Amino acid sequence: MRYKDDSQLVDQLHLNNTQAFDVLFRRYNGKVYRFALKFNLSQADAEEIVQEAFCGIWENRANIDSGKKFESYLFGIARNQIHSFLRKKMLFIKYLDYFENDTLQQATDPYDDLQYVELKQFLSRYIRMLPPRRREIFELSRFDRLTYQQIAKKLNISENTVDTQIRHALNFLKNNLKINS
Amino acid sequence: MNNIKNIEHFIIKLNSGELKKSDIDQFEPAFRTEIPDEGLDNIYRETWMGTADAKEMPGSDAVLDRIHHRLKLKKDFSARRFIIPEWYKYVAILLIAFTGGWLGSRFTHQVPDSFVESEPFMNEISVEYGSKSRITLPDGTKVKLNSGSRLIYPARFETNMRKVHLEGEGFFDVSRDENRPFFVNTQLISIKVLGTSFNVKSYAEESLIETTLVEGSIEIYNELANESPYISKAPIATLKPSDKATFIKDINTISVNQENVESGNRPTTSTNTKAGIMIENAIETTLFTAWKDNVLRFKGERFEDIAIKLERWYDVKIDLQNNSLKEEHFTGQFDTETIEQALEALKLTAKFRYTINKNEIKIY
Incomplete structure (x- = not known):
């Protein structure tokens, strides 16, 4: 009974009616959110998925067919978001050794360029939340691949401090991504 | 494949x-x-x-705001927030689903009425910071709501169960009706009761959900259990009087590890980090329910946590710049004190300074 009305709302979306958009958001945000939680995303990440999914709905409104179930379309968008999130999370876990072990840092990249860019983008959201100094140290080490010694010298701090800061940053990332080690 | x-x-x-x-x-x-x-x-x-779409996510207003902002949709976004001053008459606000702006203008006649009927009539009560509120539900259950809380409940309960949704902190005195169990749903857990009094604290911005039982018996379930085959449907905890359960929001798997405590001892805590829920026995329940009698009590709490309580209690914004103070522990209680008097009292045992500018307080 409820879905019958969705198609009228989609017709309204085609007319750029933002109120119709709000009604669809009110109706389905809870479902998308809980869908994300079931895949063990943090609440903040689940919120992000909801936001991205509904922005996607508005941006692609012209392509949504009011003759078809709106919910199927929404599912497609939500699924792709989750899939892409899980994919990147797994990429991170896969290369966690590389991130955790400072002796590897002089070695060549274990991952290819495409994955590297993807991973960096994915992590940037969390890295932004780090205190500025910790973030700088982490990026110098893990992305610019300076040694602890080089970082210590550059920032005029001890190597121990570099090590501690990086450990804190890694724990923060793991906690946010809900990774047990 | x-x-x-x-x-x-x-x-x-x-x-x-x-x-x-x-x-x-x-x-x-x-x-x-x-x-x-x-x-x-x-x-x-x-x-x-398997995912239900009945209920909105916590903080949905803010998320919709952000989406509007990002898409630059120009339009007044009317929030579904109602404010009820302290100790006002029992005001129940009738809230038709989607009270937002959509009822207006040309859009209305293009939407059939069935649209509205599909949602039950829900009442919603919000309490602003610095205030508290109490209400009696249709079944006679009495609820007292602490500052910054929101309770959503139907105008009429279903015949086989009573269900309310809580954000924030509430003290419930549930009227007994064994044929209609009473459920308090929070963000992540659901509390099932027959008739009892207990306290629930589940603020969206806090990482813990705390349930303290004064009398009777309650069961705690995972809110998502009915929706996912991967989550156990059994209760994750059963509480006895003077038990307190703390649910850690970001850990989903739950098991319970309960220990008995000899009376008179300090409560021991049985923690199982993987479990996500922690049960403490023989706690001093008044510590967690004093707020309902207009007393702000804390025992050995970190200043940083006390500051959050003061913000809600006095409707102030506290800018805590003194890092060593954050970790200091305090015990005390306030009832009729003003915020200045409260800060002065805290200053007796710790070194700090503060400035007050309207409702903004800087502590350094």
């Missing part, structure tokens, strides 16, 4: 936080492509089908 059983296994591990690097090697290939393959897609689909 994927083995569906394997992927189910993977999702269970994902939810129990037991995913190890060695598992990744096994499951990662399924996630290598941008489009999920058939086996994985079926899992997504089934999970989606």
Whole structure:
């Protein structure tokens, strides 16, 4: 009974009616959110998925067919978001050794360029939340691949401090991504 | 092609936080492509089908705000927030689903009425910072709401159960009706009661959900249990009087580890970090329910946590710049004190300075 009305709302979306958009958001945000939680995303990440999914709905409104179930379309968008999130999370876990072990840092990249860019983008959201100094140290080490010694010298701090800061940053990332080690 | 059983296994591990690097090697290939393959897609689909769409996510107003902002949709966004001053008459606000602006203008006649009927009539009460409120529900249950809380309940309860939704902190004195169990749903847990009094604290911005039982007996369930085959439907905890359960929001797997405490001893805590829920026995319940009698009590709490309580209690914004103070522990209680008097009292045992500018307080 409820879905019958969705198609009228989609017709309204085609007319750029933002109120119709709000009604669809009110109706389905809870479902998308809980869908994300079931895949063990943090609440903040689940919120992000909801936001991205509904922005996607508005941006692609012209392509949504009011003759078809709106919910199927929404599912497609939500699924792709989750899939892409899980994919990147797994990429991170896969290369966690590389991130955790400072002796590897002089070695060549274990991952290819495409994955590297993807991973960096994915992590940037969390890295932004780090205190500025910790973030700088982490990026110098893990992305610019300076040694602890080089970082210590550059920032005029001890190597121990570099090590501690990086450990804190890694724990923060793991906690946010809900990774047990 | 994927083995569906394997992927189910993977999702269970994902939810129990037991995913190890060695598992990744096994499951990662399924996630290598941008489009999920058939086996994985079926899992997504089934999970989606099993997810209820009845209720909005916590903080949905803010998320919609952000979406509007990002898409630059120009329009007044009317929030569904109502404020009730302290100790006012019992005001129940009738809230028709989607009270937002959509009822207006040309849009109205294009939407059939069935639209509204599909949602039950819900009452909603919000309490602003610095205030408290109490209400009596249709079944005679009395609820007292603490500052910054919101309670949503139906105008009439269903015949076989009573269900309310709480954000924030509430003290419930549930009238007994064994044929209609009473459920308090919070963000992540659901509390089932027959007739009893207890306190629930579940603020969206806090990482814990605390349930303190004064008398009777209650069961705690995972809110998502009815929606997912991967989450146990059994209660995650059963509380006895003077028990307190703390649910850690970001850990999904739950088991309970209960210890008996000899009376008179300090409460011991049985913690199982993987469990996500922690039960303390023989606690001093008044410590957690004093607020309902207009007393702000704290015992050995960190200043940083006390500051959050002061913000809600006095409707002030505290800018805590003194880092060593954050970790200091205090015991005390306030009832009729003003915020200045409260800060002066705290200053007796710790070194700090403060400035007050309207409702903004800087502590350094």
